[in-house]
Amino acid sequence: MKRALLCLLLAGCGEAFLPETVVVDLRVLGVKAEPAELRPGEAATLTALVKDPTRSAPPTIVWLGCDPDPFGQGRSACSNPTVLQDLASAGSSGMLPVGVHLIGFNDQARYAVSKDLFSVLPEGDPRRLKGTVGQVLALAVADTVPPDQLGEVFKKVQSGEVKAVVTLFRIVVREGEMRNTNPVPARLLVGGEAIAPGAHALVKQGEDSVVALEATEASFEPYTQTQPDGTVESKTERLISAWYSTSGRFSQPRLALDSDVEDRFSPPGGEEPKDPLPERREGQLYVVLRDARGGNAFRESAFYVCDEGRARPVVRTVSTPSTRDDVVVLEGEHLEQLLDVVAGPVALEQPFFDAASGRWSGRIPKGLVKGEYPLGLRGKDCSRTSAPVSLVVP
Amino acid sequence: MPFAFLVVLALGQADGGAGVLTKAPALVRQVEARFPPALADAGASGTVVMELDLGADGKVLDVRVTTSAGAEFDLAALEAVRQFEFTPAEVDGVPAAVRLSYSYEFLFRPAPVAEVPDAGLEAVFSGRIVERGTREPLGGAIVSVGGLEVVTGDDGRFELRGVPEGQQQVTVSAVDHARYVEREDFVPGTRTEVTYHVRREVYGGGETVVRGKKERKEVAQISLRQEEIRLIPGTQGDAFKVIQNLPGVARAPFGIGLLVVRGSKPWDTRTYVDETFIPLLFHFGGLFATYNANLLQDLSFSPGSFGVPYGRSIGGLVEATARTPSQKGVHGYADVNVVDASALVEMPLSQSWSAAVSVRRSYIDILLPAVLGAFVKAKEALSFTVAPRYADWQVRAEWKPPDARKRFFVSYFGSSDALKVLLPNPALDPEGRGEFGTFIAYQRAVVGLDWPLADGVSYRMRTSVGLDQVRFSAGSDLFADATTVPVQMRHVVTRELPDEHLALSLGLDVLALPGKVSLQSPPVFKLDQIPDPFLSRQLIREDAAQSAVEPGLFLDAVWKPVPALKVVSGVRFDGDTTMGKAWVDPRLAVFWNVFEPTTLKAAAGLYHQPPDYRQGQLLQKFGNPNLKPEGARQLMVGAEQRFTEAISLDVQFYYKSLFDQSRQTLALDSGDVSTSATDLNYTSTGFGRSFGMEVLLRHQLTKNFFGWVAYSLSRTERDYFQGKQYGPSPLDQPHNLVALASYKLPFDFILGAKIRYTSGALSTPYVGALYDANGNYHFPLFGTPNSRRLPDFFQLDVRLDKRFVFKDWMLALYLDVQNVTNRRNVEAVSYNYDYTQQQYVTGLPILPVLGVRGEW
The missing domain is CATH 2.60.40.10 (Immunoglobulins)
Structure with missing residues (x-):
C-alpha cells in the first residue's frame, strides 16, 4: 500500500523488482577483515559471505588488492570504474592494471600493507592518524575453477557465461593507539525466540515474525571523530544489520540495532504471489552486521515454515x-x-x-x-x- | 437620425511590432454626422466602415473608408469622424498610436415631434453603465432613450437632459457587449439615476485586440497575453508554465518546472519580474510559479539572441511585467483547488494610485500526513515534521496619472518552500541521519519609475533589495546554508532622434550579492569516482562571506535608416568580483520588412554568465573561484509571415556554441598514488553546441479562438570522454511539438485542448555494477553517456471552463484534465539493486483537476 501511495504521489510505477534481500543465485553479502583495521606493516585475513542457492558446490573467488593512497584522497585502480570495466579483460590476458595485485584465492586471502606506507608524509602529519584505506576486489563466479587456472575466472567474468559478482572492500589503515574491531553477534531472535546455532527458526505460513540480531556490549565501541572545526567528538558505534533470505520478505532490509523499529519477516507462501512456499518448506536466513568503520560480522540460520497440522514428535x-x-x-x-x-x-x-x-x-x-x-x-x-x-x- | 457604434479590430503594423493593448481608446468627443438630406427624404440607411489612425495623444490622424455606403454617406461620415477625439490608447502601459476600425451606421428614423423645452421641468436621466460580473465601467457605450443618445465617459457615467415624459425604452450599446434594454418612467422636473449591468458577449477570454506600435527589438521574442495564458490546458492558468509550451523549450522529465531552453541547462535561463531577477521560478516540482500570474500584464520569452539590456545568462530570457492594479473599482478573486488556495484584491486608492495584494498557500502539509497516516503504519511511513508547503505573496502600489506617460510603483513579493522529512529507520546512513530538510525562500522589494525627462528622452529605473535563503540539511552535521541580500539597480535613459531614425538607450545594470554561505559535507568526489564511505565521514566545512558584485553597463541602439529596415545593435560590459573577471558582449539584430506581411530577421551575439554559484562552483573548498565566465556565441536567422490579422508564422534557425563551461573533473586513470593529487573540483574546460529550427504557427486571440502549433527541431551536444569530443547532451530533445487551441462555446463555456509530442529523454545505460561491501550497495558501471533514447512522449490535455455571471461577481468552474488518453509515458528508467534488471518509470496517469474560482 505504501508503494502504491508513493507511486500515486510521485509518479507512475512499474512492476516491483525482486527485493534485494532475496538470495536466488550468486551473491556476495559481506566481506570481513581480521583484524578489522590495520597499521602499516600489518596484514589482515579476508573472508566473504558468498552464497549461491543454485549450486551445491561453493563459488570460486579471486582476491585482488590495490595499494593504499597514503594521501587519503581515495585514488585507487580498484575503485576506478574505467579500470574496473577492463579488469576482466586485463586479468584474462594475465596483465593486471598498475597497482593491482593478486592476494588470494577462495577462502585463503590476506591483504598486507607496506611498513613504509606513510613515509611520504612527514612525522606528525594528521593524515597519518586520519588514515587511508586499502582496497580489495573480490571476483566471485558461480563455477568451480581450480587454483591453477585463475585466468579462467577472469574469462568467465568477461564472457558473462556464468554469473559473476565483483566486490569492492576497503580496510582502514592508519597509525594511532585506538583500533576498531569487528562486532560480535550475540543472539539471533526470530519471533522473540533465540535461535540456537544449528537449529531452525520456526516460522508460520502467513504469519510475520519479528527478527532481530543482538551484539555483544563490547561491539558498540566508543571512538572519537574530529569535526571540520577541529573539535573532537566522542561517539559510540552504530551497528547496522542487513538481512537476507532465500525466500520470504523482510519489512526492513536494514536496521540499526538500537532502532525502535521492528523488522518483520514474512515467510514464503504468504500473500506475495512471487514468493511461493519452497518444496521442502525450508530456507536460509543471513544477517550481516556492520559498524560503519570497517568492522563486519556475519550470522546465518536455517528457517522452517512449520505446519500445525502435522503430527507432534x-x-x-x-x-x-x-x-x-x-x-x-x-x-x-x-x-x-x-x-x-x-x-x-x-x-x-x-x-x-x-x-x-x-x-x-x-x-x-x-x-x-x-x-x-x-x-x-x-x-x-x-x-x-x-x-x-x-x-x-x- | 444617424446611429453609430465603435468596433476596434486587430490590425497589422508596418514594422511588425507587437504589443499588448492595456488601455483601449475611449471616445470623448463625438461629432454627429450630417444625415444627407436627399437620403433622409428617401428614408435610406447605410453603414460606413472606416479605418482610423490615432496618434499617441488620441487625436485622429487619418481616416479612410474601407466599406462604402455610397458617396454621400461616406463623405458625411468622414467629416464627422475627423473631428472625433479619443483618450490615448496604451500599449504595454504606454500611450501609443493605434489603428481602429470604426463603423458609422446611418439609420433613418422620423424626427421626433418638436416640443417646447421647459427648462424648469425637464426630466434628467443619469447613471452609470458597468459590465455585469466585473463591475468594470463601460466607457464609450451609447445610451439611447426617446430619440436622445449619449456616449458614456471613461468612468461609465452619462447624463441626458430633456428626456420625454412617461415610460420610455432605454437601450445601451457597447462593443463586445450584448444590447441592454430597459424601460424607465421619466417625470419632468425629476432626475432618474440608474446603474445598468451590461453583459459581455463572451466571458473568460477574447477581448478586442489592438496590436500597437511598441518597438520590437528582440528577434526571437514571443509575447503572451493574460487572456491567452488563462485558457491553456494543462497549465492551470499559470503564465510561467505556458513558457514550457513554446518553441525552443524542451520538456523536462516528469514535467517539472525546469526551463531547458535550446538545450541549455536551467541555470542558463533567467527570469525577471519587472526587470528584477527572481531566483526560483516554480514551487516544488513545478506545480505553480512563485509569482501570481494574475498580476501580470504580459509575459515575453526569448529562447536566445536577446539584446544587451539583459546579461548574465547564455540561454533564454523570461520577462514578466506586472500590471497596474485596478483603477476603476475593487476587484479580486478567490481560487481553491486540490493543492492550494489563493486570493487577490485590487483597488484604486485615489485617482492616480491603486494597489493590489495577493497571497497563495498550499495545504499539502495538512493533507499529506493525514493521507499517509491513514494507509501506512506510522513507524514505517515517511514522517513529515514539516510536510511540503509553499506560499507566495505579492503587494503592489502604483501611481499612474490618467493619460500620462509616467508612473511610479512600489512592490514587495516573495516565495517560500519548505520540507522536513523524518525517516524512522535511517539505516541507509551509517551515521543514522534520518532527518532531511529543505527551505528555499526569496523576497524582493522593488521600486520602479518611468519618467519622461524631455521631449524624446525618457528615464526608467528599477531598484530592488531582496533576501534569498537556501537551506539543505541531513541530520545535524550535513548542511548547506546560504543567505544573500541581492541588490539590483537598473537605470536606463532612452533618447529618440527622429531625424536620424535612431533611438539610443544607455543602461546601468548592477547586481550585488552580499551574503554568507556555510557548507559542511563530505568532500566532492570526482565525476566518475566510486564514493569512499570512509572519506565521506571526513567532513569538510566552508564558511564564506560573499560580496560578489556584478556591474553591468550597456548601450543599445535602434536604427531605422529606411522604413523597411531596422538594426538593433548594442554592446554590454559585465564583470564579477568573485571571479575577478570582466567581459564584453556585442550583439546585433536586423529586421527587414521585405513586404508588408513578411519580415526577415537575423541576429548574432556573444553571451556570458557566471558559473552556477548556487551549487558552490565558485567556493574555495568545494568549487573553484578561478573559473572563467561561461560563454556562448549565438547566431540566428529567420522569417515572420503574417497571413491574416490573426494568423502568423515564425520560422527561425539557430546555432549556439558553448565554451568555457564549468565541468566537474574526472578521477585519475592510473593507480599511481606516489604523489599528492592537486586537481580541482571544477574546471572551465567544458564545451558544447546546440543548433536547430523553431516554428511557431500562431492564431492570435480573437473573439472565439486562439491557438498555436510550435515545433522545435534541435540537436544539443556536450563534451564527453574527458573533453575530447562531442556527445549528445542529456538535455538533447530533437523533436518537440505542441499544438494547442481554445474555443469559446455558447453559454460561457470555453473548451481547450493541448497535444504534446516530444522525443524521448536520453539516458546512460549501465553495463554492470560493482558491489561495495562497506557501503552495502551496488555502484553502477556506466556505458556510453546518453547513448540510449527512451520512448517518445505524447500527452493530450483538455480543459473546460464554465462561467456563471452574476450581477456583481462571477463564479468560474474549471476542469483541467491532464493525460486524457491515460498514456503511460516513459520518464526514466529504474533498476533493481544490482542493475541487472530494469524497467521504465512512467509519468502521471490521467489526472483531472477541478477548481472553483470566484471573481468580483
Missing part, C-alpha cells in the same frame, strides 16, 4: 554417548517430524531420521562442553517441547 528415550563422537539416538513416536534437538545452547549436528527403525540421530557439536543438558525438541508442527531425559555429554 514425542521422544521416549535418549541414548547416552560414551564418547563425544558417538551418535545420539532418540526413540519415540513421529520422530520424522522432529526438526531440531537442542542441547543447551546448540542444536545437535547432522540430524538423521531412519525411517526403517523410526529412530532419530544426531551428533554432538564440537563446541558443546562436557556436562548434562536438557534437550529441547522442535517439531515441524511448530511445537517446542522437551525430552523426558537429559543428554550427558562425556
